[in-house]
Amino acid sequence: MIILNKKIKTLSENLSNIDPVKGRSLWHDARIRFFKNKAALTSLFLLICVLLFTFIGPIFAQWSNEEIDWSVLGDISTLGYPSIESGHYFGTDELGRDLYSRVIQGTKISLMVGIVGALIAVTVGTIYGSIAGYFGGRIDSVMMRIVDILMSIPYMFVLILLLVIFGRSILMLFVGIGLVSWLDMARIVRGQTLSIKKKEYVEAAITIGVNHFVIIRRHIIPNLLGVVAVYATLLVPGMILTESFISFLGLGVQEPNTSWGALISEGAGTMRYGTLWQLLFPLFFFVISLFSLFFIGDGLRDALDPKDR
Amino acid sequence: MLEINNLNINFDTPEGVVKAVNDVSFKLDKNQNLAIVGESGSGKTQLVYSILGLLDKNANVNGEIIYNNINLLNLKEYELNKIRSKRISIIFQDPMTSLNPYMRIKNQMNEILIHHLGSTNVEATKESLHMLDAVKINDAKNILNCYPHELSGGMRQRVMIAMSIICKPEIIIADEPTTSLDVTVQSQIIDLFNEITKEFNSSLILITHNMGIISTSCDSIMVMYGGKIMELGDINEVLNNPLHPYTKGLLETVPNIEENYEELKTIKGDPLNMINIPSGCVFRTRCPNPSHNCKEGNTVNKLIEKTPNHWVDQCCVNCI
Amino acid sequence: MSNKYLLSVKKLSVEYKSNNSFIFPWEKKRIVKAVSNISFNLNEGKTLGIVGETGCGKSTIAKAIVNIIKIKSGNIYWRDKNITNLSEKLMKEHRKEIQMIFQDPLASLNPRMNVGEIISEPLITHFPDMTREKIQHKVKELMINVGLLPNQINRYPHEFSGGQCQRIGIARALILNPKLIICDEPVSALDVSIQGQVINLLKSLQKKYKLTYIFITHDLSIAKHMSDNIMVLYFGKIVEMGEKNKIFNQPQHQYTKKLISSIPKLKI
Numbered sequence: 001m002i003i004l005n006k007k008i009k010t011l012s013e014n015l016s017n018i019d020p021v022k023g024r025s026l027w028h029d030a031r032i033r034f035f036k037n038k039a040a041l042t043s044l045f046l047l048i049c050v051l052l053f054t055f056i057g058p059i060f061a062q063w064s065n066e067e068i069d070w071s072v073l074g075d076i077s078t079l080g081y082p083s084i085e086s087g088h089y090f091g092t093d094e095l096g097r098d099l100y101s102r103v104i105q106g107t108k109i110s111l112m113v114g115i116v117g118a119l120i121a122v123t124v125g126t127i128y129g130s131i132a133g134y135f136g137g138r139i140d141s142v143m144m145r146i147v148d149i150l151m152s153i154p155y156m157f158v159l160i161l162l163l164v165i166f167g168r169s170i171l172m173l174f175v176g177i178g179l180v181s182w183l184d185m186a187r188i189v190r191g192q193t194l195s196i197k198k199k200e201y202v203e204a205a206i207t208i209g210v211n212h213f214v215i216i217r218r219h220i221i222p223n224l225l226g227v228v229a230v231y232a233t234l235l236v237p238g239m240i241l242t243e244s245f246i247s248f249l250g251l252g253v254q255e256p257n258t259s260w261g262a263l264i265s266e267g268a269g270t271m272r273y274g275t276l277w278q279l280l281f282p283l284f285f286f287v288i289s290l291f292s293l294f295f296i297g298d299g300l301r302d303a304l305d306p307k308d309r
Numbered sequence: 310m311l312e313i314n315n316l317n318i319n320f321d322t323p324e325g326v327v328k329a330v331n332d333v334s335f336k337l338d339k340n341q342n343l344a345i346v347g348e349s350g351s352g353k354t355q356l357v358y359s360i361l362g363l364l365d366k367n368a369n370v371n372g373e374i375i376y377n378n379i380n381l382l383n384l385k386e387y388e389l390n391k392i393r394s395k396r397i398s399i400i401f402q403d404p405m406t407s408l409n410p411y412m413r414i415k416n417q418m419n420e421i422l423i424h425h426l427g428s429t430n431v432e433a434t435k436e437s438l439h440m441l442d443a444v445k446i447n448d449a450k451n452i453l454n455c456y457p458h459e460l461s462g463g464m465r466q467r468v469m470i471a472m473s474i475i476c477k478p479e480i481i482i483a484d485e486p487t488t489s490l491d492v493t494v495q496s497q498i499i500d501l502f503n504e505i506t507k508e509f510n511s512s513l514i515l516i517t518h519n520m521g522i523i524s525t526s527c528d529s530i531m532v533m534y535g536g537k538i539m540e541l542g543d544i545n546e547v548l549n550n551p552l553h554p555y556t557k558g559l560l561e562t563v564p565n566i567e568e569n570y571e572e573l574k575t576i577k578g579d580p581l582n583m584i585n586i587p588s589g590c591v592f593r594t595r596c597p598n599p600s601h602n603c604k605e606g607n608t609v610n611k612l613i614e615k616t617p618n619h620w621v622d623q624c625c626v627n628c629i
Numbered sequence: 630m631s632n633k634y635l636l637s638v639k640k641l642s643v644e645y646k647s648n649n650s651f652i653f654p655w656e657k658k659r660i661v662k663a664v665s666n667i668s669f670n671l672n673e674g675k676t677l678g679i680v681g682e683t684g685c686g687k688s689t690i691a692k693a694i695v696n697i698i699k700i701k702s703g704n705i706y707w708r709d710k711n712i713t714n715l716s717e718k719l720m721k722e723h724r725k726e727i728q729m730i731f732q733d734p735l736a737s738l739n740p741r742m743n744v745g746e747i748i749s750e751p752l753i754t755h756f757p758d759m760t761r762e763k764i765q766h767k768v769k770e771l772m773i774n775v776g777l778l779p780n781q782i783n784r785y786p787h788e789f790s791g792g793q794c795q796r797i798g799i800a801r802a803l804i805l806n807p808k809l810i811i812c813d814e815p816v817s818a819l820d821v822s823i824q825g826q827v828i829n830l831l832k833s834l835q836k837k838y839k840l841t842y843i844f845i846t847h848d849l850s851i852a853k854h855m856s857d858n859i860m861v862l863y864f865g866k867i868v869e870m871g872e873k874n875k876i877f878n879q880p881q882h883q884y885t886k887k888l889i890s891s892i893p894k895l896k897i
Binding site: 019020021022023024025026027199200201203204205206207208209210211212214218219222223 | 692695697717720721724725728729731732733736737738739740741742743744750751754755779780781782783784785787788798801
């Protein structure tokens with residue numbers, strides 16, 4: 001079936017004018033599967049609501065998060081009660097500050113720590129792990145031993161030490177959490193890279209003459225992203241929990257900044273005085289967000305699993 | 310002995326309903342060896358899996374599979390278990406993955422005997438040894454103690470065959486048993502099948518897409534395409550006198566080693582996508598000479614007996 | 630050294646270390662000789678068929694020639710230049726002329742890239758300054774040449790059948806106008822009725838573009854059809870090599886005779 005040159009030229013001109021058919025990528029299939037998962041979709045919706053709350057909420061706030069309402073001091077359990085008229089929608093805390101604004105601020109900071117922390121972990125971990133896994137040999141050994149050493153350091157201890165020595169600040173919190181969170185990701189990515197490296201399309205790319213780093217960027221990392229995405233959505237709650245724990249201990253963000261952990265800590269401390277709202281409101285947002293993230297992670301895993309391989 | 314009537318198998322998938330098998334009927338007598346020939350998407354594997362109840366959960370099966378006067382589709386799981394391996398056994402395609410990598414050969418073979426015949430470990434081991442000899446494995450005693458990864462592909466397939474005949478079943482189903490094996494091993498395995506079916510008086514259902522190996526080992530042949538039977542009959546009759554264009558095409562694609570070709574003969578087009586089956590005759594997208602009616606999708610696939618014991622799809626006979 | 634051979638392989642040997650079944654890491658690793666002492670010459674425009682069974686080392690030779698694996702000893706000459714164990718930088722020039730088609734059509738394509746990106750990857754690797762329109766034009770032209778519709782250019786590999794995926798692989802190998810294409814069992818994973826289509830395509834492309842092939846297969850009938858010369862491999866060593874009709878009509882070696890006699894014949 002030898003097609004003549006002239007015929008090909010005219011054929012190609014004719015056929016090139018037909019509009020190309022749209023392709024159905026694997027991400028598209030995964031997206032459809034994700035949206036069919038009701039639990040994941042509901043969780044996504046709830047999480048978006050919480051995010052919107054942090055942006056739109058301040059419009060309705062009548063008190064700022066630092067202002068002290070002198071009128072409720074002295075008898076918080078009756079005067080500091082959540083009410084719409086007084087403008088304290090969520091009530092006040094022990095010092096007379098509006099809990100609504102404080103909860104908004106706490107949500108902002110906790111989510112930021114979680115999401116930015118997870119992003120850093122994903123970026124650093126993916127690049128580190130894929131390079132180690134792809135090049136193998138001595139480079140891999142050295143890189144992974146560094147990871148092993150860093151992992152074996154009791155990081156809560158180091159974190160607390162850092163915060164005590166250098167003072168409490170959000171930056172220090174990021175540094176501390178960031179130092180540790182990418183390690184797991186690097187290990188996972190390295191493992192995935194080892195199996196992707198053996199696939200025939202990577203061999204084909206080497207045969208074509210593609211540069212090693214371009215192979216990592218174009219062939220290996222896109223095929224890892226499924227696993228990375230799932231793990232990242234589980235990293236975010238982990239970070240939030242770590243930060244909350246630190247704040248609960250009193251070592252996290254400094255006043256007047258606050259986070260869920262700090263709010264819950266304060267709320268728990270005043271429970272027996274009958275001011276339950278101080279605990280329940282931050283706890284509610286905390287729990288909702290974490291549950292949503294877990295369900296989204298589950299949904300992502302189901303959507304990205306097995307047919308993609 | 311085995312009679313399949315109007316079998317339909319559909320699968321519910323997120324992309325749509327996959328009609329794997331469409332209205333298939335045929336009979337298998339005692340001591341008859343049947344070859345089922347077809348490519349990917351023809352439904353041959355799903356057909357035999359349905360006999361043993363091995364289909365996935367999202368399968369909908371209609372029709373009858375009558376084995377010794379019992380409809381296998383109506384049996385419950387524990388009743389079906391009494392038939393599996395004991396009366397009807399199956400050899401899967403890939404010998405690499407059909408043996409448990411964590412169990413020694415001895416334990417995997419004994420498991421069948423202990424479960425079905427209630428033998429003790431010692432009796433089972435003796436019988437397993439006897440079976441390994443029957444499939445011409447030389448070092449049977451040592452092989453029994455080996456793990457699957459220590460054996461070659463050909464050896465593993467022989468072990469699978471030994472496991473399938475260990476209870477002396479009436480029907481042995483072999484799903485593309487030689488596809489992943491080398492050509493020298495392939496001929497040995499086919500010879501082995503011939504000997505075993507004679508010695509144990511079993512019937513063989515051999516699934517393959519390789520026309521070359523069936524001519525020596527089977528009595529009848531069934532050609533499937535798109536979930537339907539295209540041609541069915543005695544093997545010499547069909548191979549010497551193929552009536553269906555698909556059968557003709559498959560026979561022509563086997564290049565004869567003794568001839569020289571300028572170009573290999575092919576069947577145009579690609580195998581069917583089972584979610585979007587074209588209306589009318591399933592073969593019309595690949596038929597070399599479809600009639601006008603057929604091209605429009607107005608014809609219906611139905612088997613008719615063109616000559617005694619030689620059935621062919623009516624649409625395609627009309628098109629030639 | 631005369632200039633008449635396109636590819637010249639002299640005493641090629643490839644080894645790799647394999648893990649023992651023992652669990653102690655200080656146990657000496659077993660050395661497996663994948664191929665030993667392979668020598669052959671290839672003329673331009675001819676096809677060398679390499680036949681043998683699983684594990685005989687056919688794919689190893691292919692990977693050694695395209696420099697994907699390390700060679701233990703021996704030399705490979707491409708147009709009289711020694712390309713044995715060449716560094717990546719120096720090898721890149723030669724990669725334009727030596728390409729490969731792989732066995733599993735779907736696995737040899739990156740599932741996250743669409744057809745256009747897959748076929749144009751060699752172009753953007755070697756000619757980074759080429760304009761987008763030119764690349765698109767060349768990709769579409771090649772898709773027609775291998776029998777694909779150019780409007781499928783945005784589709785992804787899993788939306789194609791096995792035969793079509795192999796055509797994409799062939800288009801990708803052809804786009805740099807190579808001189809030598811190594812076909813590593815290109816039709817083994819395809820249905821029988823599609824195998825003929827791909828084989829015919831390969832043959833017609835060879836005539837059209839004056840290609841040289843190394844055709845690796847375990848199917849002797851296809852090897853006979855495609856090749857001019859045949860090399861029979863057994864456990865990494867050449868047992869017989871020669872012009873194809875001589876090999877098939879007068880096989881000398883025991884193993885070759887065994888292979889030819891095991892070919893199932895239709896009893897018609």
